[in-house]
Amino acid sequence: MRVGTPAPEELLKVAVEVVREAADTARRMRADGVSGITTKSTATDVVTAADRAVEREVVAALRDLRPDDTVLGEEYGDSAGSAAAGPQTVRWILDPIDGTVNYLYGLPQYAVSLAAEVGGEVVAGVVRNAVTGDEWTATRGGGAHRAGRRLHGSTESDLGQALVATGFGYDPARRAYQAGVLGELISYVRDIRRFGAASLDLCMAAEGLVDAYYERGLNLWDHAAGGLIATEAGLRVAGLAGVAAGPDLLIAAPPALFGPLHDHLARLGAAGGP
Structure with a gap:
């Protein structure tokens, strides 16, 4: 019988250990060549043998280290089925390879993302770029860090000077709608970047490598760890209103930029469309 829930720092230690091994697996499998390619929601929404293998590896490692916990993964779903989460339940939220299209093409922007959720609240998270080894971590109330340095996000306060990251859905109609929103927004910001991995976008925003980030259509595994990292770096992470x-919208920006960016996205209907 479980006596109590572990501290976020303890859960983060587990997450880091597991993710480092998983990222090594993803990188090795990429070096051996991409295999087992199938599609999910559309013909451009790909999944590879490595996505499935990395998820199985992480689930097995977590079951070994913390057998009473559950896991929600992108490829195999929720190990708890429909069971309700209690106040001390630990659920791990996993994206085995975030940025699978980048992985497919050999672009160095794909990551393993793992978060620990307790009673419905994400309390620890790690995102590791499998190619570069860059690693971002956070615990609820304990700040966000990379390479031992605490992160504080961008200090930019003028949206017109802000470099904003975003992403697009796989459905052609949704992508066309999102492009229309972006076409209107781009004249109000410095410029736009599209890297293709939501977890890394959030970490770059947390580090101030981009000033802000928004995207529609994200699943929980896309932003659980990265969203905590951005929040703990002082960014506001929320939807509209x-x-x-x-899934409707995620905006991550320093407080000075959040309001102006939010208002433009609301006016442009960024949470609407297909």
Whole structure:
């Protein structure tokens, strides 16, 4: 019988250990050549043998280290089925390879992302770029870090001077709608970047490598760890009109930029469309 829930720092230690091994697996499998390619929601939404292998590896490692926990993974779903989460339940939220298209093409922008959720709240998270080894971590209330340095996000306060990252959905109609929103937004910001991995976008925003980030259509595994890292770096992470970040829209920006960016996205209907 479980006596109590471990501290976020303990969960982060587990997450880092597991993710480092998983990232090594993803990198080795890429070096051996991409195999087992199939598609999911559309013909451009790919999944590889490595996505599935990395998820199985992480689930097995977590079961060995913390057998009473559950895992929500992108490829195999929720190991708890429909069981309700209790106040001390630890659920791990995993994206085995975030940026699978980058992985497919050999672009060095794909990551393993793992977060620990306790009673419905994400309390620890790690994102590791499998190619470069760059690693971002955070615990709830304990700050966000990379390579031993605490992160504080961008200090930019003028949206017109902000470098903003974003992403697009796989459905052609949704992508066309999102491009229309971006076409209107781009004249109000410095420039736009599109890297193709939401977890890394959030970490770059946390580090101030981009000033802000927004995207529609993200699943929980896309932003659980990265969203905590951005939040702990001092960014505001939310949807429109006070709604929590989710599939309709996620905006991550320093407080000075969040309001102006939010208002433009609301006016442009960024949470709408297909």
